[in-house]
Amino acid sequence: MKFTNGYWLTRPEYEMLYARELHRVERRGNGLHVLATTSRTGGDRGALINASTLTVNLSAPMPNVIRVEVLHHAGAAKRGPTFPIHTSAVAPEFEEDGDGFSFSSGRLTARFSKGEWKLSFYGDGRLLTASGDKAMAHARNRETGKTYLSDSLYLGVGEWVYGLGERFTPYLRNGQTVDMWNADGGTASEQAYKNVPFYMTNRGYGVFVDDSGDVSFEVASEKVERVQFSTEGERLVYYVIYGPHPKEVLENYCRLTGMPALPPAWSFGLWLTTSFTTDYDEKTTSSFINGMAERDIPLHVFHFDCYWMRGLNWCDFEWDPATFPDPEGMLARYHEKGLRICVWINPYVAQESPLFEEGVRGGYFLKKSNGDVWQTDLWQAGMAVLDVTNPAAVKWYSGKLERLLDMGVDCFKTDFGERIPVRDIVYHDGSDPMRMHNYYSLLYNQMVFDLLRRRRGEGEAVLFARSGTAGSQRFPVHWGGDNSANYLSMAETLRAGLSMAHSGYGFWSHDISGFEQTAPADVYKRWLAFGLLSSHSRLHGSSSYRVPWLFDEEACDVARRFVKLKCRLMPYLYAAAVEAHEHGTPVMRPMMLEFPDDLTAQMCDRQYMLGGSLLVAPVFTESGDVDYYLPEGEWINLLDGRTVAGGRWVRERHGFMTLPLMVRPGSVIPMGAADSRTDYDFADGVTLHAFALADGQTATVRIPDLRGRTSATFQLTRDGDQLRVQTDAKKSWQVELHGMDGVRLAR
16 A cells, blocks of 8 residues: 655645654563654653654564564554464563664564664664664545554665565565455466465565455555555554574464464375366266376376356255265275365355255354345355354354265365455454455365364365465465466466465465366476476366366376376475474475575576475476576486586476476485375385485485374485495385495495
8 A cells, every 4th residue: 555655745645644753662571662753852842742652562472573563542442353373482682772772582683763763673683674764654544534554664775575475476576566355366467365464585584464454565666665564453563573594484484373284195196176167977077087097197186176066056065966976985986996085165155055044044154234144146146155253153064064074075175265245244253354354264274174184183184275364374285276278377376386485385286287278288288297296286177177188198198207206206295294384394495495595596486496405497388498597506307317507597498208307416305116196105115316415415314104203214424435324214225326426325
């Protein structure tokens, strides 16, 4: 939201009160209470009459994090919901000297200057950012009477801003206006399904605005030297989060808002769906499943999209008897083939659904202020929206899902959750409809995830969710929404995934080959490699089936190659998943998370790190030409063994069976013995592929079990012309050496 007209003028509709002068500082318990006047008093006590102030309260919720609360009129009601915040014990430090006052949490310090208003943040003594002249402000719109609080933090020269949820716009946020408002806008717009009011920069810190409403960010846009954030009301709360390493920034953010759960290993396999508006019955779905098996393409999860239920009845949670007369028998037959089953749901109930009257009688739907159930014809005729703040409604809805679990369903695609009304809406718990608009997605997915965790057990719950906000990373996995079947959309899909990774989402997926339209065979095959080198992999579309043989026979070869590769990579991938679960480092990582000091890596948006050791550069051209950047060192392509010198951009041409899948120098990649499943004993028969270990280097590899616990540990040390291995492994294993000619293995 823009309040100014250029640097000098205020927009005529706004009245602005800026923090101008530090007036008073007091210690209150473990916090700091600061009073700023909005005019310069010059020490004149009479100037305090008829004056306005801004109150700033600092506290330390955990080490290296400082909470900033800004108040204008403190009596304004605190309208929920608010994000759950996880705190840990910390003893902040206070200091006063001749120039100002300091408040420290761990290695992060906030400092107020005496006199002219300035709030600065230091990490390990290094200036990170500051709120200075014409930054912290209260605004009133003269036309509407609405009030806002805002602050703006300085950016340094060469400082890049990342994150703010799932964004399909350019990867670097600088120059963008970003509003936190979940919308079903597709992937080719500035709208997003998952808005997260958290950003991080390449200077070792991040900022989380603790407001579930429509927070507006001006990222080096209104004021090109600053990031400004504003929210409606009389109160603004934000957290400054220090690293200094970007992984540490993400870890501290996730510890504050919630770590991602660890998805089950089977969910990392290939998901195949019926697609959206296609015609299908059990004969159709069985032909897909059998066709994959006949072509030796491993398949792990089968998903039934919307039309497993009758049209106009979404959701009634009843299998359409015309197409699926024996759902229990069908699911049992598919389980015998080793498949897991997913079905599509959303939080809406159409008027034609038998559940509509149940919901009305029980008071389970969102209501208008006059007591009527809120309804719309958008999406489903006469549909109502589940009130997820009503415990009885949650129990009722969850009970319908339990019947499906009893039938043999294993997980749910929790679609939608963005089209949540805000005008004339009354929630059961009195929540503010504006602040519930985004927050609804968190409660919706939590409701389903908690049910799965309760029924299937810890470590077995997984969703395929579209909507989200801050904290939604706790309920994986999320996918990138309705993309299109072309290379441009493939690239914007990757940009959104990188942005989600900067926003705390450890696991991420997308519709392979695009949702809208049907891709030409070349796009399908290029996207297969990208999709199967993502944390989760799904073949899904709108109006056509997405089985590979409908594109061409080579597509079957590509699918087979990359599904089997992913299965063999599971010891490596699941270890990365455990890292995401325990530390918040995403499985699919922007380059800057692994190479924060590499200026080129800070800007890369067409490649990513898969775990800490594999660089993936998807091919976005029909010709197979691809440009990608390698940081310093000798990198080796995992697929063909070629060595490529780093510290430069590389241009190559690839067929459909290859792409740049580069191993970081000095890495050890564990590969499993199974190439048809993703849930197996990763330690049994594992092969450790050691790549260009330097003399004297030690690499440690931990092999997880299916619960994420370490089942075997290997230490590989290069000592001249020998590679020594120490291990506690109880199962068979072997080592293969790459890029180390003349080196002998010594166990």
